[in-house]
Each structure stands twice: as structure tokens, then as C-alpha cells.
Amino acid sequence: MIRLHVTAEGQTEKAFISRVLAPHLATFGVYADARCVLTGRDKRVSKEYRGGLLSYQKAKADIQTWMKEDRDRNCRFTTMFDLYALPDDFPNYRQANQQDAYSRVQILEDAFLNDVKDERFIPYIQLHEFEALIFSDPAKLDWEYLEHDTAIASLVSMAEDQNPELINDGKETAPSKRIFNALSDYDKVSAGVSVVEYIGLQKLREKCRHFNEWVTQLENLSR
Incomplete structure (x- = not known):
């Protein structure tokens, strides 16, 4: 059994994970949950604000915090972020912008993985949203x-x-x-x-190659 933690850009992606992707992955022995990416905190009232990808560094810190909270070897982490309006502090952002869409997203995901430095991490950026x-x-x-x-x-x-x-x-x-x-x-x-x-x-997988590759990778986590 594999547990999968998904950091979602916003409420739409979070709802998609909960209502569509998680039930599907459960049939493969992969049990997914999701939360929106952290955007800010009010320490005075111990309140967190989530939803909206405003900064790469904030998103990275939020993901790494979750990784520290759950160090189980049978746990995996992924994201569902939009390429559209992606923050420009993403690693290799300028290099990626010079490429076609599929190369662009691959460069960004590879840089994301290398920067987070955790073998349990499977970055995913949605083309284009x-x-x-x-x-x-x-x-x-x-x-x-x-x-x-x-x-x-x-x-x-x-x-x-x-x-x-x-x-x-x-x-x-x-x-x-x-x-x-x-x-x-x-x-x-x-x-x-x-x-x-x-x-x-x-149908989504037939029409969307990059999305299909991600779902296939998640399905295979428990093998």
C-alpha cells in the first residue's frame, strides 16, 4: 500500500484529486489525499492560508514541511500546479520558456525534482491549466x-x-x-x-499525453 500526498494549486485541483483521481488510484493500492499549497500564515491567530501558487519558494517550503511530517518510506508526494501563470522564481524558468510546451514542462519538472531533493517526490505541472x-x-x-x-x-x-x-x-x-x-x-x-x-x-488520458503519463506513474507506485 502506498500513501500519496498531493499539493494542489487551488480548490479546483484539490477537488479533482478527491473526487476523480483518488478513487481511481485506490484501485491500484495507492491512497491519495490532497491539500492546497500554503500561501501565508497569521501567527497571531495560528491560521494558515492555502490556495494559489504565488511563489515557488513558498510552495517548495510547504512541500518539504509535509515531507518532514511524514517520513514513511511507503509515502509519496506529488503536485498539481498549472503551467499557466507559473511563478517566475521557478528553477530553470527562463530556460524553459525558450522551448515548446512539452519540453518546457519537462525542464521545469526536472528542475523541481532536483531542487526538492527527495526520491519520494513526483513533480507534475499541468499543461497549461x-x-x-x-x-x-x-x-x-x-x-x-x-x-x-x-x-x-x-x-x-x-x-x-x-x-x-x-x-x-x-x-x-x-x-x-x-x-x-x-x-x-x-x-x-x-x-x-x-x-x-x-x-x-x-477520455482525459487519451487526449492529454502529459496528464496520462503522470496518472500512469501514480498507478505504478504500488508495484
Whole structure:
């Protein structure tokens, strides 16, 4: 049995881990839990603030603290961070920016692993953000937005013959921005995760190569 601790960028990723990925991994003997990355503390009232990747150094410190709290050899650690708006203090950030998307994320993940220096760590950075998964089958948005056929049809057309992981990370063209432009009342946490549930892991993995490689690696942890 392997326990897997996931540091999630925000509430959307945390909900995805809990509702979609963790039940799947449990069938492989890998038991996942998730928490949002630490963003700050109020020592006066002993309160932590979590959610939102503001600084690489803060994220690294939070992950390493969790590693110190759980030193079990049968425990593993991973992340689910968006490449979109990734903090520029990430190691090898400038070098990575000169590469294509898949090379870019590989350079960043390798640098992340080397910097954390723990063999139990499996870094994962989502190309380019969580909403890329929805573009695996955006027609499933109609489960949450029944009276928005025209808007959803525009997203379906946009996704045709397109690799969801290569939808770019521009401020107006990132996956979430495209969805918000079509569906102004789109809710990332409740609707976003529900739509991904409707799409299903199999379709997500067929359409998203980097995501599939990560899930496969996690499935194999208990072997």
C-alpha cells in the first residue's frame, strides 16, 4: 500500500484529486489525499492560508514541511500546479520558456525534482491549466449549462482537432479564459470538476499525453 500526498494549486485541483483521481488510484493500492499549497500564515491567530501558487519558494517550503511530517518510506508526494501563470522564481524558468510546451514542462519538472531533493517526490505541472482537461470533450459542459448550446458549440468547434494540452497560456487565450469568454457564469470548482467527471479519466488520458503519463506513474507506485 502506498500513501500519496498531493499539493494542489487551488480548490479546483484539490477537488479533482478527491473526487476523480483518488478513487481511481485506490484501485491500484495507492491512497491519495490532497491539500492546497500554503500561501501565508497569521501567527497571531495560528491560521494558515492555502490556495494559489504565488511563489515557488513558498510552495517548495510547504512541500518539504509535509515531507518532514511524514517520513514513511511507503509515502509519496506529488503536485498539481498549472503551467499557466507559473511563478517566475521557478528553477530553470527562463530556460524553459525558450522551448515548446512539452519540453518546457519537462525542464521545469526536472528542475523541481532536483531542487526538492527527495526520491519520494513526483513533480507534475499541468499543461497549461486545469481547464485544458475540459477541452478533451467540451460538449460535456452541457451537463452543467443546459441553456448555453451556442456557447458550448463554439467551444466544441474550437477544440476540434486540437491537442488540449497545447491550448496556449496567453492572458486572453488560456483554456479557462476561453471558457469564461463563452460562459460568463462558469464556476471552476463546482462545474469544472463535475464536467471533468462526466468526461471520465479514460477520455482525459487519451487526449492529454502529459496528464496520462503522470496518472500512469501514480498507478505504478504500488508495484
